[in-house]
Structure formats: structure tokens, C-alpha cells
Amino acid sequence: MTDSGPPVVAPGAPGAPGARAAAASPAGAAAAAPSRRITAVTSGKGGVGKTFVSTNLAAALARAGRRVLVLDADLGLANLDVVLNLWPKITLHEVFTGKAALADAILPAPGGFSVLLAGSGMVEYSRMTPEVRLQLQRVIDEVAPRYDHVLLDTGAGISDLVLYTVSLAAHVLVTATPEPTSLTDAYATIKVLAATQGRRHIHLVVNQVRRPGEGRSVRAQLQQVVDRYVSPTLEAPVRIELLGEVPTDPAVREAVLRRQLLLETLPGTAASLAVVAMAARWPQ
Numbered sequence: 001m002t003d004s005g006p007p008v009v010a011p012g013a014p015g016a017p018g019a020r021a022a023a024a025s026p027a028g029a030a031a032a033a034p035s036r037r038i039t040a041v042t043s044g045k046g047g048v049g050k051t052f053v054s055t056n057l058a059a060a061l062a063r064a065g066r067r068v069l070v071l072d073a074d075l076g077l078a079n080l081d082v083v084l085n086l087w088p089k090i091t092l093h094e095v096f097t098g099k100a101a102l103a104d105a106i107l108p109a110p111g112g113f114s115v116l117l118a119g120s121g122m123v124e125y126s127r128m129t130p131e132v133r134l135q136l137q138r139v140i141d142e143v144a145p146r147y148d149h150v151l152l153d154t155g156a157g158i159s160d161l162v163l164y165t166v167s168l169a170a171h172v173l174v175t176a177t178p179e180p181t182s183l184t185d186a187y188a189t190i191k192v193l194a195a196t197q198g199r200r201h202i203h204l205v206v207n208q209v210r211r212p213g214e215g216r217s218v219r220a221q222l223q224q225v226v227d228r229y230v231s232p233t234l235e236a237p238v239r240i241e242l243l244g245e246v247p248t249d250p251a252v253r254e255a256v257l258r259r260q261l262l263l264e265t266l267p268g269t270a271a272s273l274a275v276v277a278m279a280a281r282w283p284q
């Protein structure tokens with residue numbers, strides 16, 4: 001990203017402010033703050049590695065003895081089932097429509113963590129209706145107390161659905177690659193989350209780095225633009241914290257093609273070790 005001006009951000013990001021409170025009660029009473037266990041893994045640009053990070057970070061945390069659940073929050077374009085090679089009859093769809101109990105939709109994943117899958121092709125869920133809001137919040141509130149970490153693998157961008165899902169989480173983990181398009185979109189996401197959800201602390205994973213240390217320089221570039229164009233418009237500055245960087249590694253694609261978790265199938269590879277290092281730095 002150059003310093004020539006603020007990256008373009010879609011004006012008036014819809015739906016996020018007070019989304020949780022509005023969904024919590026028809027009367028609009030304030031809801032409790034999201035549980036500190038809940039983290040939204042999100043990104044500006046699509047395809048930058050959110051699902052890779054969510055699932056492998058979950059496996060690394062599980063290996064460290066934590067109870068972890070990953071929820072496929074990309075409801076309209078869900079693909080956690082494909083990545084993990086799990087084909088359950090009961091998904092969030094059955095839970096949302098009252099056909100199955102929540103407990104029956106929670107499955108053990110190969111990496112030692114639990115998953116709640118949305119099922120592929122549930123296009124009707126790509127629109128954020130009040131019903132979907134309520135169902136999603138109810139499910140997350142119900143599962144959160146049973147886990148040390150709940151990771152919401154969200155869609156990309158700043159749609160209503162993505163912003164609402166992120167609003168249900170206490171922590172935000174933005175995934176970006178060093179590509180200028182990804183950085184510009186990460187900036188847009190951080191700006192909208194700061195302005196509409198009062199976010200002042202963003203965790204960052206820089207995926208697909210080409211050299212060691214590139215994550216630090218990406219963080220510094222993003223922080224510089226945020227300091228210049230976003231923080232002055234707010235009462236308190238936004239801090240971007242680098243959780244870690246992951247190198248570009250052909251093993252990641254290989255694991256996806258095998259439909260297995262990288263940490264399980266190719267554990268000694270550079271990307272695998274980078275995720276394990278990130279898990280060690282993850283806040284308790």
C-alpha cells in the first residue's frame with residue numbers, strides 16, 4: 001500500500017452498529033458483551049486463508065490442551081465441510097430450522113477440535129434476515145461457555161452478514177496477504193470495524209509471506225495508514241497486533257487437495273510450524 005491517500009472504503013457499511021443488541025431482544029435492550037472466548041477470523045479480500053488459519057489454529061490450540069470449536073460462519077458459501085472432508089446429515093441449517101438439536105450438529109474434527117458446519121450451497125443464508133441473526137446468536141451463546149476458544153470462520157468483506165458475525169465476537173483476527181489488493185481490503189475492514197463496532201484492537205495474521213519478516217512490514221504499513229486516516233476520527237487509536245506470519249507453502253494446497261488438515265497430514269512443513277507458533281502466542 002502506498003502512502004498517497006486513503007484506500008477506498010465502501011461508504012456507510014450497513015448493519016453492524018448495535019447488530020448484536022438489536023438481535024438480542026425484540027425490544028432492542030442492550031445485550032451482554034460477546035464472550036471473551038469468541039474470535040472472528042475475517043478478511044477484506046476473499047481467498048486469503050481464513051479457513052486455513054481457523055482450522056489449523058484450532059488444531060494447534062487443541063493440541064495444546066484447549067477445548068476449541070470452529071463454526072463455519074460463511075453461511076451462504078460454507079466450505080469447512082469440504083476442507084475437513086466431513087459430510088454430516090445435521091448442520092446449522094437443521095438447527096436453524098428446528099429439525100435437529102444443536103448438540104447433534106457439533107462434530108469432532110480430525111484435528112481434535114469440534115466443528116459446527118453450515119453445509120454447502122445454503123444460499124438463502126447469504127442474506128442477513130432477523131431470523132438468521134437470532135439463530136446465529138443463539139447458537140453461539142449456547143456453545144461459547146463449553147469451549148476455551150470459539151473461532152468464527154467468516155466470509156470475506158464488509159457485507160451485513162460478515163459484519164454481524166464479527167459483532168458477535170470479542171476478538172477479531174484479520175487475515176491478509178502482502179498483495180496490495182488484500183492490504184487495501186484489510187484496511188477497509190479495519191476501518192469499518194473501528195468506526196461501527198468500536199474496535200480498537202485488531203489481531204492480524206499475514207498469510208502467504210515470501211520472506212521472513214514480511215508480516216512485520218505489512219503490519220507496520222497497515223498501522224501507518226490507520227494512524228493517519230482512521231484513528232484521528234476516533235476518540236482512541238486503533239492498534240493492530242501481529243499474531244504471526246505464515247509463508248507461502250505448497251503443502252497448504254496439497255493438504256486442501258487431500259482434504260486433510262495441514263497440521264495432521266504435513267506437520268513438519270513451514271506453514272504448519274508457523275501456525276503452531278501463532279497458537280503459542282494466542283491470548284489465553
Ligand SMILES: Nc1ncnc2c1ncn2[C@@H]1O[C@H](COP(=O)(O)OP(=O)(O)OP(=O)(O)O)[C@@H](O)[C@H]1O
Nearest residue numbers: 046047048049050051052208247248249252253256
Ligand atoms: N500459506 C499458504 N501457502 C500456499 N497456499 C495457501 C496458503 N494459504 C492459503 N493458500 C491457498 O489459498 C486457498 C484459499 O485458502 P482459504 O480457503 O483458507 O481462504 P479463505 O480466506 O477462507 O477463502 P474464502 O474467502 O473463500 O472463505 C487454499 O485452498 C490454498 O490453496
Ligand SMILES: [Mg+2]
Nearest residue numbers: 050051074153
Ligand atoms: Mg473460507
